[in-house]
Amino acid sequence: MASSKDAVVLEVGDREVRVSSPGRVVYDATETTPQVTKLQVCEYVAALAGPMLAALHDRPTAMERWPDGWHEGMRLATGPRDPDADGFYQKRLPKGAPDWISTARITFPSGRTADELCPTEAGHLVWAAQMGTLTFHPWPVRRPDVDHPDELRIDLDPQPGTTFADVRRVADTTRELLAELGLRGFAKTSGNRGVHVYVRIRPEHSFEDVRHAAIGLGRELERRDDGVTTAWWKEERGERVFVDFNQNNRDRTIAGAWSLRARPGAPVSTPLTWAQLAEVDDPAALNLHTVPERLADGDPWAGMDDDAHDLAPLLQLWETLPGGELNFPPDYPKMPGEPPRVQPSKKVAAHWDDAGNRVED
Incomplete structure (x- = not known):
């Protein structure tokens, strides 16, 4: 990890992803969890890129972006004409995105089209996190055939x-x-x-x-x-x-596997085996601080693509x-x-x- 003035550069596979304002608080501390910075969000995504990509690879993916972090009282936009909202869905790849970010063209019910983020490598996910993405919202299709869900x-x-x-x-x-x-x-x-x-x-x-x-x-x-x-x-x-x-x-779309959610304590939409799910009493306990260590026992969704x-x-x-x-x-x-x-x-x-x-x- 290299650093520069007011920024950090993360080495993600063969990519270097610049993280601006790394100390920005994205989640406030709660009674049970410490605060989370923008750098920690990016590091979380980098650490879980393997299982995240298993779920997101080649899928058109909307980004739920919170550029100033998520804090109590903030609101997600309900539509494109909601300028007072704090968070929003980015369905079209924003202008100025690096040329190495891959996209897929999708068609909305209205007939309009958009070129949407389509993750194929870990750097794509960390770049999205640097852009304020907390939750990845993948389509239930893959890029070779975006009209037939799998x-x-x-x-x-x-x-x-x-x-x-x-x-x-x-x-x-x-x-x-x-x-x-x-x-x-x-x-x-x-x-x-x-x-x-x-x-x-x-x-x-x-x-x-x-x-x-x-x-x-x-x-x-x-x-x-x-x-x-x-x-x-x-x-x-x-x-x-x-x-x-x-x-x-x-x-x-619904929150992608391993995605953070805009709620107190940085909770994660966490894949589980059925036995593990039976033991969960409080899903908020599955968060940025606790989920990575659970992967030591393997990806609960391994084998999903077998049949x-x-x-x-x-x-x-x-x-x-x-x-x-x-x-x-x-x-x-x-x-x-x-x-x-x-x-x-x-x-x-x-x-x-x-x-x-x-x-x-």
Whole structure:
């Protein structure tokens, strides 16, 4: 590691990555964790580059950037026209990026395109961290074929009134269901209160098919556990764990494996074996300070690429379980068969026909 005035240069593989303002505080100290500087974030990413690249390699990846670090009260932008936000998603590679940073061209639901960071080496990740990236948000596709996902992502999102123990229970039921169908799931914490379960799949289906597979799985989980819901509208979810099927849409991403999260204590979205997950009581204990030492026992996601599964069993659940199509996010165009995008408590039956179309007065 070489240093220069007000900067540090990290040697990352064959690259030298300049880290400006290395002493900037990115995370404040908490009762249980010391403060974290920008240099420590970059060093964390460099140290975990191997397993991070195993999860991110060749995937278009949005950067969740916090240029001034993350501190209590800071806010993530809700859209491109939110100038008062402190953090934001960088979906297009910023101007001035080094010419050795690789990209992939992706297409948004609107039809617009962007050249997005596509990590292929450790230096790419450390450069992104130097730019203030805390969380990497990879697409479920790889650069050779950006229109056909090779990952099914099951986002188990605890609703108010639920505990992490509830999420663990639902995650284990998910593991059992997948195993019954001949599929192997891999778990990680979200870095907050949730759990993500990944399944490697053959890249031969559309985003819509993968989303339907997630709905089918969610509906079977609802049948097995009354603490699970696929209700899109928050007012209908109750104190249950929500299977967020819409995270499998085009341009929807979740925190990448080993990514830091913008929360107190520098928590990490941490891959775990199923046995390890069963022992986690407080996911906040998995953070920048504790996670690197866990890798001494190996990468819990090693072997994920050994088998690419067929989605047919989950699509069969989608076809056979009742319920039909569910709502898409509000920024999506109206999709075929989609229910009305009206909060149930605000829907007046007389204003809608049986097909879910609004009837003009």
